[in-house]
Amino acid sequence: MYKRIKVDESCLYRLPPLDAGSLAGGEGKGGRLQTGVARSLPHDLALSGRWFDLEEGRRARVLGVVSIGAFAVRVRFADVQLAAGEQLFVRSLENTDEVYGPYEGRGLSPDGSFWTPPVVGDGIVIEYFDSEEQTRASANILPFRITEINHMFRD
Numbered sequence: 001m002y003k004r005i006k007v008d009e010s011c012l013y014r015l016p017p018l019d020a021g022s023l024a025g026g027e028g029k030g031g032r033l034q035t036g037v038a039r040s041l042p043h044d045l046a047l048s049g050r051w052f053d054l055e056e057g058r059r060a061r062v063l064g065v066v067s068i069g070a071f072a073v074r075v076r077f078a079d080v081q082l083a084a085g086e087q088l089f090v091r092s093l094e095n096t097d098e099v100y101g102p103y104e105g106r107g108l109s110p111d112g113s114f115w116t117p118p119v120v121g122d123g124i125v126i127e128y129f130d131s132e133e134q135t136r137a138s139a140n141i142l143p144f145r146i147t148e149i150n151h152m153f154r155d
Contacts, residue, residue: 005062007093007125011050012064015039018151036152038076039067046142049126061128061142064093067151070122076148077103080112085131086143090116093123101127112144118152 018037049063067073075090082088082104089101100117108114116124126146 005052005060005127007062007064011062011125012066012123013041013045013048014066015068015149015151017068036070036150038148038150040148041065041075041146043145045146046126046128046144054129059130061130062125063146064123064125065146065149066093066123067149068122069153070151071154072118072120072152073122073124074116074118074150074152075124075126075146076113076115076150077107078113078145078147080105080107080114080144082107082143083131087129088144089127089129090119091125091127092119092121093125094121095119102129107144115150118150122151124149 018039045065046061046063049061052060052062054060065073065075077088080088080103087102087104088107089099089103091100092098098119100119106112128142128144
């Protein structure tokens with residue numbers, strides 16, 4: 001959205017590669033073909049990343065999550081409670097034209113918990129835009145959590 005927002009190493013959280021057993025594919029739970037592995041993320045991950053100052057007193061917090069070796073990834077948001085004017089977007093780290101959002105309010109579900117669509121590549125970028133009225137972001141209190149990343153692979 002904003003050309004001055006650049007995702008560099010200061011914005012990235014990298015997970016180690018999965019072990020061979022996790023990538024075996026085959027029959028998953030319930031006899032279904034396994035296409036990915038859900039990987040837990042640190043409870044305070046959303047507070048990682050970096051703030052970018054924008055015009056009109058707004059800011060954006062940007063965080064990239066990389067699951068090394070994934071064909072595609074998606075993240076799970078929980079406790080989403082965005083105030084008026086706040087927005088969440090996700091995009092592929094590899095292809096900046098692959099963008100989903102804006103997510104507003106409770107996001108895609110009434111309880112504020114949802115998986116994003118998958119993006120191609122092993123990295124996903126989360127962009128949170130606060131509103132000029134909000135001050136909680138400056139106190140490092142964000143209106144959402146990022147709980148898991150789904151590491152998708154090909155057979």
